[in-house]
Structures are given as C-alpha cells and as structure tokens.
Amino acid sequence: MKTYQKVLSILGVSFLMLNSGCSNLPFPKDQKVENAFEKHLSIYPVKQLGDFYDMEGYRDKNFDKDDKGTWVLSSYFAEQDGKDEPLKSKGIVLFMNRNNKSTKGNYYIRNIYDDIEKNKTIEYPITVKGNKIVPIKAVPKEVEEEIENYRLIVQDESFGDLGKLKKIESRHNENMPLYSITYELDNQNKINEWIQKHYQIESRTSELYIERTGNLEGGSVGDFKYEVRYNTERKDKYKYYYESVIHQPTKED
Structure with missing residues (x-):
C-alpha cells in the first residue's frame, strides 16, 4: 500500500480510497455531477489527436486575453505483483498548445519502491503527428x-450514458470542492474491453472512478480525471489505468 500511495504522489494524482466510509448522496446531487461528467467526456473519441488544436476549452480570468490555452493529456497504466515488487508504470503526458499548434511531452517508464532511493524513472521526449504519438529523437527500438x-x-472510445452504468459510490464536497462517482464496468463494457485488450488483462469486471476538483463546470484551477481499477483478492496487487484531459492557461518556456 505504501508503494501505491507513493506513485500517486509522484505522478501528482490525488486519490480517494473506495472504503473511506462515505455514503451515497441523494440522487439529484448525483444527477447534477453526472451531467457535468458527461459534458467533460463528450469529446470522446476525437478523430485524431491533432483535433485538440482546434477544440475550444473552458477559459476563465486566469487566461490571458489572447491565450487559446493548452490541452494537457495524461495517461498511464500501473501494476504491482506483490508487496516486495516495485509498482511499475508506463505512460505519457502531452502539452498541446493551441496558440501555435505544437505539442511537447514525455513518455516515461517508472519503477517505484518502498525504499525511495531505489526509485527509477526514464523519460523520452515525444510529440504528436496527426493521430500518432512519436519520439522527438532517437530512442531504443x-x-x-x-x-x-x-x-x-x-482516440478510440466513447463513455456513453453514465446513467446506464451501475453506481457503486459517490462522494461530493462543495467546500473543497471535490466531486467523484464510482461505477461498475461489466465484461462487455467498451472501456473495460479497450483496457483489457491494450494491457493483456483477462476478461473481468472493473470499476470506473471519475473525479472533478475545482469548478464542477470546468476552469483553470482543478482537475478532471478518471481511472479504471481492477481489484484482486490480494491487497498487495494492483492494476489500474489512469487518463485525464485538462484545459489550462499556456505556460511559455
């Protein structure tokens, strides 16, 4: 468990455990949050990643007048095979600048241990061409x-109607603010099947966790992300997929 928490901290991800003692809130509140989630997810799938250059995002007072903003796409798959094994993850982060239609980012490979001195991260610069992620310079084959x-x-799938999914738990705090809902994904769910195909996971049910921090409708402060989690009988084994799409003010180098 310590290793799991460390990688989330290193990746800059805030995480809420399912068994936190919170209870489902009344349906009207869930409906409002669910509608906002579906609005955020309605961009899926895009025809090609380059479409983000022309895609409008939520802008508030934190954006300069002429700043069209930058889309930040993050994704990784992580797994741990036992308490004495490292938590291994591979993923990407892309910064897609709408002002000059350019992308920079990194593909990274990480091994995270309980002993932080053993931690290892390798990063490779990447960019986007059309609908393909490519390395910027020569890398191992x-x-x-x-x-x-x-x-x-x-790039590939739509989340569809969240209201049709079985809801496991919801947690909303307008003071923070933070909103989250966890759903069950059955074996035939397209998102579940997509992850199982790409990461060689046997067919099984999973949990879709969606979280929004900051303004529920969007904004430059806060985060919108989702994870698909595969629970196991052993508490020292983990498999989960994370992805997020955020629109933020452009930070010039």
Missing part, C-alpha cells in the same frame, strides 16, 4: 515501438 503504438481512450 523497443521504446520507439511502445511510443508509436501508444493509444489513449480519447
């Missing part, structure tokens, strides 16, 4: 193939 074959849910 195996890594090049991993990068060029890397896919995001945003």
Whole structure:
C-alpha cells in the first residue's frame, strides 16, 4: 500500500480510497455531477489527436486575453505483483498548445519502491503527428515501438450514458470542492474491453472512478480525471489505468 500511495504522489494524482466510509448522496446531487461528467467526456473519441488544436476549452480570468490555452493529456497504466515488487508504470503526458499548434511531452517508464532511493524513472521526449504519438529523437527500438503504438481512450472510445452504468459510490464536497462517482464496468463494457485488450488483462469486471476538483463546470484551477481499477483478492496487487484531459492557461518556456 505504501508503494501505491507513493506513485500517486509522484505522478501528482490525488486519490480517494473506495472504503473511506462515505455514503451515497441523494440522487439529484448525483444527477447534477453526472451531467457535468458527461459534458467533460463528450469529446470522446476525437478523430485524431491533432483535433485538440482546434477544440475550444473552458477559459476563465486566469487566461490571458489572447491565450487559446493548452490541452494537457495524461495517461498511464500501473501494476504491482506483490508487496516486495516495485509498482511499475508506463505512460505519457502531452502539452498541446493551441496558440501555435505544437505539442511537447514525455513518455516515461517508472519503477517505484518502498525504499525511495531505489526509485527509477526514464523519460523520452515525444510529440504528436496527426493521430500518432512519436519520439522527438532517437530512442531504443523497443521504446520507439511502445511510443508509436501508444493509444489513449480519447482516440478510440466513447463513455456513453453514465446513467446506464451501475453506481457503486459517490462522494461530493462543495467546500473543497471535490466531486467523484464510482461505477461498475461489466465484461462487455467498451472501456473495460479497450483496457483489457491494450494491457493483456483477462476478461473481468472493473470499476470506473471519475473525479472533478475545482469548478464542477470546468476552469483553470482543478482537475478532471478518471481511472479504471481492477481489484484482486490480494491487497498487495494492483492494476489500474489512469487518463485525464485538462484545459489550462499556456505556460511559455
């Protein structure tokens, strides 16, 4: 468990445990949150990643007048095979600048241990060409193939009507603010099938966790993300997929 918490901290992800003692709130509140979630997810799938250059995002007072903003796409798959094993993850982060229609980012490979001195991270600069993620400079052949074959849910699947999914738990705090809902994904769910195909996971049910921090309708402060989690009988084994799409003010180098 310590390793799991460490990687979330290192990746800058806030995480809420399902068994936190919170209870489901009345349906009207869930409906409002669910509608906002569906609005955020309605961009899926895009025809190609380059479409983000022309896609409008929520802008508030934190954006300069002429700043069209930057889309930040993050994704990784993580797993741990036992308490004495490292938590291994591979993923990407892309910064898609709408002002000059350029993308920079990194493909990373991480091994996280309880002993932080053993932690290891390797990063490779990447960009986007059309609907493909490619390395910026020469990399090992195996890594090049991993990068060029890397896919995001945003490219392939729609989340559809969240109201049709079985709801496991919801948690909303307007004071923070933070809103989250957890759903069950059955074996035939398209998102579940997509992850199982890409990461060689046996067919099984999973949980879809969606979280919004900050303004429920969007904004430059806060985060919108989702995870698909595969629970096991052993508490020292983890498998989960994370992805997020955020629109933020452009930060010039």
